Amino acid sequence: MGGMTAEAIAALKQNLPSAHFVTPDLTEEYGSLNNSYLSGFESDLTPACIFLPKSKEQVAVFLRTIRPFADNVQFAIRAAGRQPLPGCANVQGGITVDLRSLTGIRLRDGIVKVSAGESWGAVYQYLEPHGLGVTGGKSTTCGIGGLSTQGGLSFFSSRESFICDNVVNFEVVVASGEILNANAQENPDLWISLRGGGNNLGIITRFDFSTFKQESMYAGMVFYFKPSWRDQMTALVKELMSPEASVETHLMLSIGYAQVFGNGNDVICLNQIYYTQPVKDPAVLAPFVHVQPQRSEMNSMKIQTLLEAATEQSGAGQSKIRCLYMNVCVKADVDTLATGGDIWCEELEPVKDAAGLMCSYTIQPYPISQLQKTSANGGNVLGLDPSEGPVLNLLLLSYWADKKDDDRVTGFMQKALKRIESNAKDRGQLVPFIYWNYAFSDQDALRSYGQENVQKLQAASKKYDPDGLFQTACPGGFKLFK
Ligand SMILES: Cc1cc2nc3c(=O)[nH]c(=O)nc-3n(C[C@H](O)[C@H](O)[C@H](O)COP(=O)(O)OP(=O)(O)OC[C@H]3O[C@@H](n4cnc5c(N)ncnc54)[C@H](O)[C@@H]3O)c2cc1C
Structure with a gap:
């Protein structure tokens, strides 16, 4: 582990409960977390530490603490780890922020509010007794994060469009550590940019989706x-x-x-x-x-049912x-x-x-x-x-x-x-x-959105992440400035 990474981890442990950090010496726990990606290309990478935040406030403290180290220490953001793009949600020698402990699903006024560590299976199960559906992954095991920020195809896409288009509000922690809501009224430029911008603008801690009546x-x-x-x-x-x-x-x-x-x-x-x-x-x-x-x-x-159809697709949650x-x-x-x-x-x-x-x-x-x-x-x-x-x-x-x-x-x-x-x-x-969720490393999905959209994303990045934390310190996926 690099000296600066060790320093960054020590600083993080001072500001956050040390039990939320899993290092390679905790062999069994580290192994089980790092081997739970779908793709071996992700598990081949060995982070110096895996951080398991339990609240949006802890995500905010993480970003505030890591900022001074941004030139020398890298981090990755991981949801369910189902995207096979190498290095998109894990980082060699850096710190992987694993969102699995951010759990919770609530329904209010037809909007389902889903914390970033949940799975589509859990959301479908929650909505079933209410007779409701949502545009989500076609597999129960898929994470919410990748699909909702990089497009996302669902069973309902012909009628309801991409999954990201059905996020009515993102609760997102931006580089400063501020916790923002991004929706049609508040920070609308960030809202639209997160509908396709991946992990370039912040760590999303909750996704709010519109729902619809859904039978079998x-x-x-x-x-x-x-x-x-x-x-x-x-x-x-x-x-x-x-x-x-x-x-x-x-x-x-x-x-x-x-x-x-x-x-x-x-x-x-x-x-x-x-x-x-x-x-x-x-x-x-x-x-x-x-x-x-x-x-x-x-x-x-x-x-x-929606849950049954998505279970049929889930490929037994391989890793x-x-x-x-x-x-x-x-x-x-x-x-x-x-x-x-x-x-x-x-x-x-x-x-x-x-x-x-x-x-x-x-x-x-x-x-x-x-x-x-x-x-x-x-x-x-x-x-x-x-x-x-x-x-x-x-x-x-x-x-x-x-x-x-x-x-x-x-x-x-x-x-x-x-x-x-x-x-x-x-x-x-x-x-x-090029569809980001299925892209390989040499396929620049972001640039395929066209110049106008890339510029829109770059403007959002300059506004919400002026020092470019998510561009330099979070290298996974496709980045906005080259
Ligand atoms: C069995 C199976 C079924 C699939 N079904 C579908 C489908 O129905 N429709 C479809 O379009 N694709 C589908 N895919 C593709 C897959 O869903 C995507 O590749 C998706 O990105 C995986 O999401 P995840 O949340 O598990 O991502 P991860 O692998 O954990 O992360 C993917 C990327 O998203 C970023 N990210 C994740 N969460 C956040 C967050 N909260 N804040 C900021 N950035 C975040 C990560 O940093 C990373 O770059 C399927 C894949 C499999 C293996």
């Missing part, structure tokens, strides 16, 4: 085979381009590979299908639910696996989507033997209704314009077992992404937006 939904997964894949993309594009496109649907179409699929050496296709009303088998979903032939024994379509995400966005063009899938399959071939490999090429649409709802909800800084039509996010995702395959699998993903991107560009179908 029709949801589940359908597995099928590659020959039907192109028809599925055609059906998706047709639905997205229809003037009557349903705002109740959320669809994810994937082509994937894993031995556990029991499909030999072949890829298999998967539709993750949601209709956010309690209607069994609605006509709009027929092409995706009834694709034939399918692995009918694996078809899980049924009426489910410390080798895992990376990368993404690119394109317009609604079947040839671009299909060729992207073909490229991915080709590049996959030489790495299929990587131990425990499970990977996919997943199409997730942002329908026009979703992009339109952003401004109705007050706006954000993502820079997506509804007039450009539906946007389709292409997510490349890989999970594997062994560190020795890191370079091979990363190389496969990067090569595939580059080819998919240039194929889309050559066809005039590339959308410059």
Whole structure:
């Protein structure tokens, strides 16, 4: 540990209860905290200390104490640790602020106030007896922080837009240690900037979301085979381009590979299908639910509660696996989507033997209704314009077992992404937006928001963090000034 870091930790321990600091000598506790990230790329980093604040006031004391050390000591902000972007929520040799002890959920006047250490599963469980839903992660285990500050796609995105667009108030501790509320009336520039600005402007201690009446939904997964894949993309594009496109649907179409699929050496296709009303088998979903032939024994379509649907997606809360995400966005063009899938399959071939490999090429649409709802909800800084039509996010995702395959699998993903991107560009179908929640280190999601939005964020940073604490001392994620 560097001398200045040791000094900073000593200063922090003077101002805050020392029991809230976990150092590597506390082997068991440190190991269990640091190994609880989804991705081994995050757990590979070993902070000098993990700080577990129990209140917003303690977060404020942390920032005030750390400020004089900002040139020499780094910190990271961690929620559920579900983002696989290396170093976004952990820091080598620095101090990781782990928000898990900031708990509490309250409902008041239709607004659910959620402390930063909660999970979406807990929020859904809390809201269920009230007959209410909220735009949140599609998995129970996902953290609130990453999704609510970096966009966030939910089952309800077609109707309600991005998760960040549904935050009506952020309670945020800014660099000075001041605790602010950012909403349409108070600090509105900060409010809009936090809707996409990630960890650049402060540590958010509570998120207040608007809720809506929510009964059960029709949801589940359908597995099928590659020959039907192109028809599925055609059906998706047709639905997205229809003037009557349903705002109740959320669809994810994937082509994937894993031995556990029991499909030999072949890829298999998967539709993750949601209709956010309690209607069994609605006509709009027929092409995706009834694709034939399918692995009918694996078809899980049924009426489910929000909590059940998100539990199905949660991947059993894995931790410390080798895992990376990368993404690119394109317009609604079947040839671009299909060729992207073909490229991915080709590049996959030489790495299929990587131990425990499970990977996919997943199409997730942002329908026009979703992009339109952003401004109705007050706006954000993502820079997506509804007039450009539906946007389709292409997510490349890989999970594997062994560190020795890191370079091979990363190389496969990067090569595939580059080819998919240039194929889309050559066809005039590339959308410059990069989705932060799925971005890899060399994909500058922030700059993809466009110059105007970056300037808006830089202005907010100069106002709320004039010394640039979150730019220099908190290096994780994507930063505003280079
Ligand atoms: C099983 C699974 C399901 C997923 N489902 C979805 C989905 O439905 N929709 C979707 O869009 N994405 C989804 N993702 C992607 C994932 O949710 C994102 O990568 C998200 O960022 C993870 O959030 P987290 O709070 O766990 O973040 P962490 O990994 O803890 O942090 C991510 C980033 O957010 C910052 N941050 C976190 N909390 C705060 C805070 N309170 N204040 C300031 N900065 C903060 C961190 O510093 C870090 O840079 C899924 C991922 C997995 C593994």
